[in-house]
Amino acid sequence: MICFSSIYLKSMEFTTAEPFLHKGLLQSFELTKYILKTNVYPREPSPLKELREVTAKHPGNFMSTTPDSGQLMGMLLKLINAKKTIEIGVYTGYSLLLTALSIPHDAMGIELIRNIKLPTDSSMIIAIDPNKETYEIGLPIIQKAGVEHKINFIESQALPVLDKLLQNKDNEGSFDFAFVDADKENYLNYHERLLKLVKVGGLIVFDNTLWGGTVAQPEEAVSEDRKESRRSIIEFNNSVSIDQRIEIALTPSGDGLTICRRIR
Numbered sequence: 001m002i003c004f005s006s007i008y009l010k011s012m013e014f015t016t017a018e019p020f021l022h023k024g025l026l027q028s029f030e031l032t033k034y035i036l037k038t039n040v041y042p043r044e045p046s047p048l049k050e051l052r053e054v055t056a057k058h059p060g061n062f063m064s065t066t067p068d069s070g071q072l073m074g075m076l077l078k079l080i081n082a083k084k085t086i087e088i089g090v091y092t093g094y095s096l097l098l099t100a101l102s103i104p105h106d107a108m109g110i111e112l113i114r115n116i117k118l119p120t121d122s123s124m125i126i127a128i129d130p131n132k133e134t135y136e137i138g139l140p141i142i143q144k145a146g147v148e149h150k151i152n153f154i155e156s157q158a159l160p161v162l163d164k165l166l167q168n169k170d171n172e173g174s175f176d177f178a179f180v181d182a183d184k185e186n187y188l189n190y191h192e193r194l195l196k197l198v199k200v201g202g203l204i205v206f207d208n209t210l211w212g213g214t215v216a217q218p219e220e221a222v223s224e225d226r227k228e229s230r231r232s233i234i235e236f237n238n239s240v241s242i243d244q245r246i247e248i249a250l251t252p253s254g255d256g257l258t259i260c261r262r263i264r
């Protein structure tokens with residue numbers, strides 16, 4: 001019997017310069033499930049599990065950040081000891097809650113008032129989404145997890161909020177981390193603004209940068225409803241790949257997660 005992966009491998013074009021291609025992962029849904037079952041779900045904090053299960057009942061559930069990407073982001077947040085973050089695109093709050101659970105609990109109070117360059121009543125995570133209704137689906141779980149005080153939810157399109165933050169020079173280079181998971185057409189606009197707001201050494205992470213694999217397909221093979229965002233994502237991927245202000249890693253986690261580290 002020929003297994004799926006060997007059919008897949010035969011269909012790939014190998015060149016001598018790319019002997020590592022056969023190591024490519026995620027050749028089947030079973031493999032994705034394997035990663036989730038063995039490594040992600042057993043370690044997923046219970047509030048995140050609860051939020052994932054509540055979100056699964058919502059018609060927009062496919063929008064939620066995948067738990068494996070969430071696990072990677074949690075690791076990144078802890079590695080850089082992120083305290084001040086921006087979240088663009090909240091939906092029911094899976095990535096928001098994991099960020100709130102990953103930033104230090106002791107970073108509140110006095111330290112917040114001393115360090116943050118925003119008004120002293122601002123929280124550590126600025127979370128922006130024009131849809132408050134979906135945020136409110138996850139909010140009771142965020143409250144129960146005891147991390148709501150870390151979140152400043154702003155019901156708005158993200159661009160005007162970022163522009164407003166940039167009007168205050170003190171906000172420049174003051175954030176440790178940003179996560180972007182919203183309208184793909186604005187990814188480059190977000191990138192430009194976040195590069196000013198995030199400090200050198202800080203991270204900007206973009207979700208959906210493989211756009212369901214369509215970035216590597218001919219446009220004719222892509223359904224109409226995915227074409228516009230696919231074009232934006234391809235433009236974004238091309239642009240960040242040559243951007244000298246950042247280091248990047250495009251990981252095949254979830255729907256593609258591009259990690260940008262500001263270096264200048």
Ligand SMILES: C[S@@+](CC[C@H](N)C(=O)[O-])C[C@H]1O[C@@H](n2cnc3c(N)ncnc32)[C@H](O)[C@@H]1O
Pocket residue numbers: 063064065088089090091092093094095096128129130131134156157158159181182183
């Ligand atoms: C893919 S979902 C975000 C999923 C979220 N990261 C999670 O883990 O559940 C995209 C969200 O972006 C929001 N959105 C769309 N356009 C936006 C904009 N211009 N500014 C901010 N958020 C936007 C949508 O309302 C939606 O809630």
